Amino acid sequence: MKIVINGREKEFEGGKITPNDLAQHLKITGKRFAMECNGQIISRSDFSIMYIKDGDQLEIVGAVGGG
Amino acid sequence: MDKFELKCDELIIAGQPFKSRLLVGTGKYRDFKETRAAIDASGAEIVTVAIRRTNIGQDAKEPSLLEFLPPNQYTYLPNTAGCYSADDAIRTLRLARELLNGHTLVKLEVLGDPDTLFPNVVETLSAAKILIKEGFDVMVYTSDDPIIAKQLEDIGCCAIMPLASLIGSGMGILNPYNLEIIIENASVPVFVDAGVGTASDAAIAMELGCDGVLMNTAIATAKNPIMMAGAMKKAIEAGRQAFLSGRMDKNLYNAAPSSPTKGLIG
Numbered sequence: 001m002k003i004v005i006n007g008r009e010k011e012f013e014g015g016k017i018t019p020n021d022l023a024q025h026l027k028i029t030g031k032r033f034a035m036e037c038n039g040q041i042i043s044r045s046d047f048s049i050m051y052i053k054d055g056d057q058l059e060i061v062g063a064v065g066g067g
Numbered sequence: 068m069d070k071f072e073l074k075c076d077e078l079i080i081a082g083q084p085f086k087s088r089l090l091v092g093t094g095k096y097r098d099f100k101e102t103r104a105a106i107d108a109s110g111a112e113i114v115t116v117a118i119r120r121t122n123i124g125q126d127a128k129e130p131s132l133l134e135f136l137p138p139n140q141y142t143y144l145p146n147t148a149g150c151y152s153a154d155d156a157i158r159t160l161r162l163a164r165e166l167l168n169g170h171t172l173v174k175l176e177v178l179g180d181p182d183t184l185f186p187n188v189v190e191t192l193s194a195a196k197i198l199i200k201e202g203f204d205v206m207v208y209t210s211d212d213p214i215i216a217k218q219l220e221d222i223g224c225c226a227i228m229p230l231a232s233l234i235g236s237g238m239g240i241l242n243p244y245n246l247e248i249i250i251e252n253a254s255v256p257v258f259v260d261a262g263v264g265t266a267s268d269a270a271i272a273m274e275l276g277c278d279g280v281l282m283n284t285a286i287a288t289a290k291n292p293i294m295m296a297g298a299m300k301k302a303i304e305a306g307r308q309a310f311l312s313g314r315m316d317k318n319l320y321n322a323a324p325s326s327p328t329k330g331l332i333g
Contacts (some may be wrong), residue, residue, distance in 0.1 A: 006120040026123050032133055033121050034166035039158075041165050057122065061162050065102060065132055066117025066148050067092025067234075067283025 001054035016051040023047070026060075033062045074312070078278055080113075080256055081172060081204035081225040083142070087112045088273070089303045090144065090258065092283025096292065099135035105286055106136065109296035113146045115174055115281065118163050144206065145165055146174040151187070153177060153194035160198060173198070174207035174228070174260075174281075184234040184261075188215045192222065199223040208260050211245040213252060220255050227253055228260035228281060231272060235284040237264030240271050250276040266295075266302035273306025274314070 002011050003039055005026075012025070023029045035042045036059040037052060052058065071299060077084040089158060091111040094103040114136060145163035147156035160173045177194055179187030184264055186209055198205050201224060206226040207219050207278070216227045232238035240246065241261060250257050256278035263269050263282045272280050289295035 005123055008123070028121060028123070031121070031131065032166060034162045036158075036162060041161055043165070059162070059167065060123065061118050062121045062165075063116040063132055063143065063145065063166060064119045065093040065096065065099075066119075066146055067094045067115055067281075067287075 003052055003054070004057045006058070013050060016053050018049070018051060019047040022052060022058075028060070031062065033060050035060050076307070078256065080206070081224055082171070085112050085142070087300075087303075088279035088307060089269075089299055090279055090281040091286060091296075092281070093132060093136065095287035099130055099132060101292060102132070102170040103135045105292045106141070107296075108293045108300070109286065110300045111141075113142045113144050115146050115283070116143055117148050118159050120164065120199055138167060142172065143170060144172060144174045145170070147176050149178070150176070151178050151190075153190045153197070154256050156190070156194045160203060161201075161251075164203070171202055172204045172206070172225075174206045174208060175224075186230070188212070190216060192244055195219060195224055196222050202278065203248075206258070211242050211249065213245060213248040216249040216257075217252050220253055224255065226256045226258055226278075228258040230261040231259045231268065232262030234261040237267040237285055238262055239264050240275075243271065243275055246272070246275050246277065263299075266298040269299050269302040270276075270306035270309070273303055276310055279303070284309055 001015055002009055019035055038057050042050060078088050078195045087110045089109055089111045090113040091106055091109050092115045108247055108280055118209050146161045150156040150159055156175055175194055177187050177190040179185050188210055191207060195205050195207055206228055207224045208228045209219060209227040216229060219227055229246060231240040231313050233260060258279045258281050259272040259277050260281040263280060263285045269280050286292050286296045286299060
């Protein structure tokens with residue numbers, strides 16, 4: 001399946017993946033981030049129970065230096 | 068104002084007390100180590116951060132800002148820098164709230180022009196209304212227009228933050244008279260946000276009666292940011308104490324000697 005993460009298309013095997021699985025794949029597990037799927041925020045409590053599907057648009061954000 | 072009263076001179080934002088009246092940004096430093104050292108030298112408790120896409124697929128061990136500035140030691144103030152519409156600003160701050168475990172104190176800025184970074188006050192007002200309804204404590208960056216400042220307060224913003232001059236310009240305080248009107252009319256804290264270039268600018272803002280100053284570039288791009296952070300800390304404290312002391316009246320064109328005029332020799 002293909003999903004778009006932070007504006008870039010990525011291909012994954014299988015038809016669905018949880019946010020936790022995705023974080024592991026992206027090597028960001030343990031880092032502080034927030035995730036949005038198709039414009040809707042995914043609550044951290046849903047990271048292991050919801051599924052990201054083919055065609056979903058994801059935004060994964062963190063805090064960076066700024067004024 | 069005696070010593071006891073000065074000790075109690077806390078800054079209250081959305082019901083939360085703070086000792087430091089200097090709020091600092093975390094951008095434009097050489098590295099996170101310098102960011103941390105400058106912020107510690109500034110004594111700031113509130114630090115602004117930007118919300119950006121996480122670097123995917125890069126070094127997983129790459130240090131992050133949060134490791135150098137642990138959120139349990141500082142009050143994070145996520146901002147909406149780079150947002151040009153109310154929708155983008157709201158989306159950014161919803162993500163920030165999720166990112167920071169339900170944190171509600173935020174800095175709203177909706178820009179109107181990429182060259183001047185002047186705020187779009189129409190979009191700012193519209194975003195503030197929605198964010199306040201959603202339970203955010205909104206510290207709002209705005210122009211130095213006293214009418215807009217009052218409207219932002221009336222809709223429930225917890226702090227009004229007019230610019231002193233353009234963001235990152237270091238041009239100092241261009242319209243102290245407007246700032247005075249805004250301060251006079253406000254019953255929530257007023258911060259100068261943007262435009263401070265050096266310590267005297269910060270002191271002037273505080274002498275005008277601002278409750279605090281938010282700055283980033285003036286510290287981060289100084290030749291010695293850590294020393295400048297210390298200078299800003301002192302300027303904020305000096306300006307605050309001068310304001311509370313109540314300055315002498317100006318006697319235009321009318322000199323008054325400080326030494327006795329009686330008992331002169333000869």
